Amino acid sequence: MQYVSTRGEAPALGFSDAVLAGLARDGGLYVPREWPQFSAADIRAMRGLAYPDLAIRVLTPFLGGEIAAPVFERLVREAYATFRHEAVCPLVQTGKNTFILELFHGPTLAFKDVAMQLLARLMDHVLAERGQRATIVGATSGDTGGAAIDAFAGRDRTDIFILFPNGKVSPVQQRQMTTSSAANVHALSVEGNFDDCQGLVKDMFNDHAFRDRVSLSGVNSINWARIMAQIVYYFSSALSLGAPDRPVSFTVPTGNFGDIFAGYAAKRMGLPIERLIIATNDNDILARTLATGEYRTKGVFATTSPSMDIQVSSNFERLLFEAAERNAETVRRYMNGLKQSGAFAIEAGEMARIRSEFDAGRATVEEVAATIRATLEKSSYLLDPHTAAAVHVATVRASGPVPMVVLGTAHPAKFPAAVEAASGIVPALPAWLGGLMTADEKYTILPSDLKMVEDYVSRHSRAAR
Numbered sequence: 216m217q218y219v220s221t222r223g224e225a226p227a228l229g230f231s232d233a234v235l236a237g238l239a240r241d242g243g244l245y246v247p248r249e250w251p252q253f254s255a256a257d258i259r260a261m262r263g264l265a266y267p268d269l270a271i272r273v274l275t276p277f278l279g280g281e282i283a284a285p286v287f288e289r290l291v292r293e294a295y296a297t298f299r300h301e302a303v304c305p306l307v308q309t310g311k312n313t314f315i316l317e318l319f320h321g322p323t324l325a326f327k328d329v330a331m332q333l334l335a336r337l338m339d340h341v342l343a344e345r346g347q348r349a350t351i352v353g354a355t356s357g358d359t360g361g362a363a364i365d366a367f368a369g370r371d372r373t374d375i376f377i378l379f380p381n382g383k384v385s386p387v388q389q390r391q392m393t394t395s396s397a398a399n400v401h402a403l404s405v406e407g408n409f410d411d412c413q414g415l416v417k418d419m420f421n422d423h424a425f426r427d428r429v430s431l432s433g434v435n436s437i438n439w440a441r442i443m444a445q446i447v448y449y450f451s452s453a454l455s456l457g458a459p460d461r462p463v464s465f466t467v468p469t470g471n472f473g474d475i476f477a478g479y480a481a482k483r484m485g486l487p488i489e490r491l492i493i494a495t496n497d498n499d500i501l502a503r504t505l506a507t508g509e510y511r512t513k514g515v516f517a518t519t520s521p522s523m524d525i526q527v528s529s530n531f532e533r534l535l536f537e538a539a540e541r542n543a544e545t546v547r548r549y550m551n552g553l554k555q556s557g558a559f560a561i562e563a564g565e566m567a568r569i570r571s572e573f574d575a576g577r578a579t580v581e582e583v584a585a586t587i588r589a590t591l592e593k594s595s596y597l598l599d600p601h602t603a604a605a606v607h608v609a610t611v612r613a614s615g616p617v618p619m620v621v622l623g624t625a626h627p628a629k630f631p632a633a634v635e636a637a638s639g640i641v642p643a644l645p646a647w648l649g650g651l652m653t654a655d656e657k658y659t660i661l662p663s664d665l666k667m668v669e670d671y672v673s674r675h676s677r678a679a680r
C-alpha cells in the first residue's frame with residue numbers, strides 16, 4: 216500500500232514513512248493510493264469480533280505488509296487495553312432508532328484516544344526499528360492535546376510539543392495537558408485561536424530546513440494513521456446494527472473533518488453507510504459550504520463546544536481530493552485560494568459528489584444547551600456539548616427507517632460548566648482522574664509567532680541536530 220499526497224507534488228510513501236511524515240512535503244495530506252475493499256461476505260464474517268480483533272481485520276490492509284502481523288496485533292491489543300469499557304466503543308440506544316456511539320472511554324475521555332493510543336505505539340515501534348528519534352508537534356482546540364500527551368508521555372524516542380489556544384480550552388482539557396510530569400512533554404499556550412495553532416504546526420512542516428533538523432512528526436489528523444484508526448468504530452457500530460445487511464447513517468460533531476472523513480473511508484471500503492451528516496456549532500463553515508458551494512472563512516466564535524471552534528478544517532482537503540476525482544491540481548488551486556483570500560468556490564460537479572454522500576447542519580449554543588436538557592429528560596442520558604450539537608443536527612435532519620448513530624466524542628465531565636448550565640448536573644470526573652484539578656500545572660505561554668515557536672522546539676527537542 217502506497218500513500219499519495221492530495222497536492223500531488225510529494226513522493227508517494229509506504230505506511231511507516233507516511234506515519235512519520237505527518238504532513239506531506241508539498242503541504243498536502245496523505246491518502247491511500249486505493250481504498251482497501253471488503254465484500255458483504257467479508258463484513259458479515261466480522262460479526263461478533265471483539266474490538267481489537269476487528270481493528271486488526273479492518274486495518275491490516277493499510278499496512279502494506281510493513282509491520283509484522285504479530286507486532287501489529289500486540290500494539291493494537293495494548294492500545295485498547297487502556298480503555299475502561301470492555302466493548303472499547305460501546306453503542307447505546309437513546310431513542311427508537313437513534314444511538315450514541317460512546318468514544319470516550321479512553322484515558323482522556325475523548326474520541327482522540329481511540330487513534331492516539333495506537334498511533335503512539337506505531338510510531339514508537341517504527342522509530343525503534345530505525346534507531347531514530349522524532350520531534351512531535353500538535354495543535355489542539357482541547358482534546359487532541361491531552362490524548363497525545365497521555366499516549367506519548369515518557370516515550371524515550373519522542374519529544375512532544377502541544378500548542379493550545381491560551382484561555383480557550385476548558386479547565387479539564389488544559390490540565391490534561393499541563394499536569395504531566397514527563398520530561399518529554401511540552402505544553403505551549405499560544406496567544407491566538409486554534410486556527411493560529413494549526414497554522415503554526417503546518418508552517419513548521421512547510422519549513423523544510425527546520426522539519427529535517429528536528430525530525431518533525433505530527434499527531435493531528437493530518438497524520439493518516441489518525442484517520443485510519445478511527446475507521447474501525449464505524450465498522451463496529453454498523454455491525455452491531457446489522458451491517459452489511461442493513462444500512463446505517465452517522466451524524467458526526469465536526470471541526471477538523473477527521474472523524475467524519477474516517478466514516479467516508481469506511482464507506483469507500485464497502486461499509487453500507489446511507490448518509491454522513493456533518494454537525495457544526497456556531498463555527499459553521501462546513502454547513503455553509505454544503506449549502507452554498509463556497510468555502511469561506513470568517514472569524515471564530517467561542518462556544519460551549521470549544522473543540523469544534525475551528526474555521527480551517529484540515530481534512531476537508533482529503534474530501535476535495537476525492538470529489539475532484541483525485542485531481543491534485545484542483546486541490547492546489549483551492550488551497551491557494553484559501554491561503555490568498557480565505558475562500559474558494561467548489562466546482563458544481565465536485566459539490567454534487569460531496570452532496571451525494573454528506574448533509575450538514577449546525578447547532579447554536581442555545582440549541583446545544585436545549586438538547587442537553589431534552590436528552591436528559593427524555594432518555595436520562597447526559598450529553599457533552601459536542602455530542603449534543605450532533606444530536607440536535609441529527610434530530611433536525613434524520614428521517615426514515617435507517618438507524619442513526621451519533622458519535623459521542625467526549626465525556627460530559629470534560630465540560631462541567633456548560634453541562635451544569637444546561638442541565639443543573641455537575642458531571643463528575645472518573646476516579647482515575649481524581650487528582651487532575653489540584654495537580655501542579657507546567658506550561659509556557661508563547662506568542663503566535665513561527666520563529667519563537669520553532670526556537671522553543673529546537674531548544675527542547677532531543678532530536679534536534
Ligand SMILES: Cc1ncc(COP(=O)(O)O)c(C=O)c1O
Pocket residue numbers: 325326357358359436468469470471472473474475522523601602624625
Ligand atoms: C469532543 C470533540 N468533538 C468533535 C470534534 C471534531 O472532530 P474532527 O476535528 O475530527 O472533525 C473534536 C475535535 O476534533 C472534539 O474534540
Ligand SMILES: N[C@@H](CCOP(=O)(O)O)C(=O)O
Pocket residue numbers: 354355356357358359360434435436437470471473522523529
Ligand atoms: N478538535 C481538535 C482539533 C484538532 O483536531 P485533530 O483531529 O486534527 O487533531 C482538538 O480537540 O484538538
